[in-house]
Amino acid sequence: MAEQTRKATLNIDGKSFDLLIHSPTAGPDVLDIRKLYAEAGVFTYDPGFTSTASCDSTITYIDGGKGELLHRGYPIDQLAEKSHYLEVCYLLLYGELPTAVQLEDFESRVTNHTMVHEQMHYFFRGFRRDAHPMATLVGVVGAMSAFYHDSTDVNDDWQREVAAIRLIAKLPTIAAMAYKYSVGQPFVYPRNDLDYASNFLHMCFSVPAEEYRVNPIVARAMDRIFTLHADHEQNASTSTVRLASSSGANPFACIAAGIACLWGPAHGGANQACLEMLREIGSVDRIPEFIARAKDKNDPFRLMGFGHRVYKNIDPRATVLKKSADEVLELLGVEDNPLLQVAKELEQFALNDEYFISKKLFPNVDFYSGIILEAIGFPTSMFTPIFALSRTVGWISQWKEMIGDPQMKIGRPRQLYLGETTRDYVDIENR
Numbered sequence: 001m002a003e004q005t006r007k008a009t010l011n012i013d014g015k016s017f018d019l020l021i022h023s024p025t026a027g028p029d030v031l032d033i034r035k036l037y038a039e040a041g042v043f044t045y046d047p048g049f050t051s052t053a054s055c056d057s058t059i060t061y062i063d064g065g066k067g068e069l070l071h072r073g074y075p076i077d078q079l080a081e082k083s084h085y086l087e088v089c090y091l092l093l094y095g096e097l098p099t100a101v102q103l104e105d106f107e108s109r110v111t112n113h114t115m116v117h118e119q120m121h122y123f124f125r126g127f128r129r130d131a132h133p134m135a136t137l138v139g140v141v142g143a144m145s146a147f148y149h150d151s152t153d154v155n156d157d158w159q160r161e162v163a164a165i166r167l168i169a170k171l172p173t174i175a176a177m178a179y180k181y182s183v184g185q186p187f188v189y190p191r192n193d194l195d196y197a198s199n200f201l202h203m204c205f206s207v208p209a210e211e212y213r214v215n216p217i218v219a220r221a222m223d224r225i226f227t228l229h230a231d232h233e234q235n236a237s238t239s240t241v242r243l244a245s246s247s248g249a250n251p252f253a254c255i256a257a258g259i260a261c262l263w264g265p266a267h268g269g270a271n272q273a274c275l276e277m278l279r280e281i282g283s284v285d286r287i288p289e290f291i292a293r294a295k296d297k298n299d300p301f302r303l304m305g306f307g308h309r310v311y312k313n314i315d316p317r318a319t320v321l322k323k324s325a326d327e328v329l330e331l332l333g334v335e336d337n338p339l340l341q342v343a344k345e346l347e348q349f350a351l352n353d354e355y356f357i358s359k360k361l362f363p364n365v366d367f368y369s370g371i372i373l374e375a376i377g378f379p380t381s382m383f384t385p386i387f388a389l390s391r392t393v394g395w396i397s398q399w400k401e402m403i404g405d406p407q408m409k410i411g412r413p414r415q416l417y418l419g420e421t422t423r424d425y426v427d428i429e430n431r
């Protein structure tokens, strides 16, 4: 980090303390409070980390006011339109767009790791058939450290690189296996002659009894969904991965922790919840009823796929996905899909409603992704696993950045303690 000269002064009970001010390449200035407790004896209080930068990073930048998302400086709409998922993976992992030779080498490394250890097939069989694929994914990815213990030493550069490639390569295989297991079909081995998205579709939708041809339009839409979910700076699951890995835990365990966090409906689980909500609304005439519920303080219902901690403008990923949903549904001949009609009307209704305007609540990435995934043929339970496999590269890139930082410390937040102070134990008969 560059030497800082600007300072803010904090006064506490007549004593003043200087706090360095860091100027980022983009975004608001950041007050450095690292020495605050040592010098002033106070903690800061920020539940939900609404004002706290937990790390410095060069990977992803979001301007929530403008509705801008940059990976290594490149806008997400340009990457979604001109690039493809594995190229974006390379960009996130190594910092620059690859040359043709670098890309070919990277794609070949990923492709050569798509198969999982054969013993994993038996591991899967321990799960109930009706398990949610996210439950299976958390378990199987966590178990990768038992299958690939030759890439768990976080202090070894080569092992870190192999773990990163293994995770990016095997997550689609594991997610597809979780799906096949839940529908009672045989696992389908990866095909290394197919691109990343086509191979995933092949592993999910082909069966041994019939030939399966991947529709290139569907493969492009799938790849775009992967690309749009690849990274999103210090969100809850990424912060979980960073916190877990700050103890030196192995990468497979850390990514499993990220997957567990992603599952919640306020985070990656929102794509499933959003489609279920659109189904529950069912028809355009019921929209006012659900908008009224979302605004009612006494009703826990929220419009799923709306609102964001950082975006106070439209999520740029939602803009790309809305267009993509129109294209994909038209190309698949299902453009009159009632869910898409409800989604579009609901969006318009909310965008013109004073509650949503004043709170700056706009559609987020989860609002349109489910409609595309459903049109492709995925059940809602697969939406969040698809988010997880796409985000794995973001988690891994952030993990690599953190492990490579000489300033890395174990993450250990403080607290504002409001419980009892010391008191003597009372024997049970006297309570």
Ligand code: CMC
Binding pocket: 235, 265, 266, 267, 268, 269, 270, 294, 295, 301, 302, 303, 304, 305, 306, 307, 308, 309, 310, 359, 361, 364, 365, 366
């Ligand atoms: N519907 C109705 N009201 C909402 C919504 C919504 N979707 N989102 C926020 N609000 C209200 C909320 O009630 C609060 O009102 P008040 O100030 O009167 O108490 C205000 O807006 C601010 O909300 P918040 O919960 O304090 O904001 P947050 O930054 O902590 O939460 C969020 C962000 C994404 C968790 C929230 O907007 C939400 O629950 N949205 C629905 C779930 C969703 O779509 N999540 C996906 C997020 S994007 C992808 C991802 O991260 O994985």
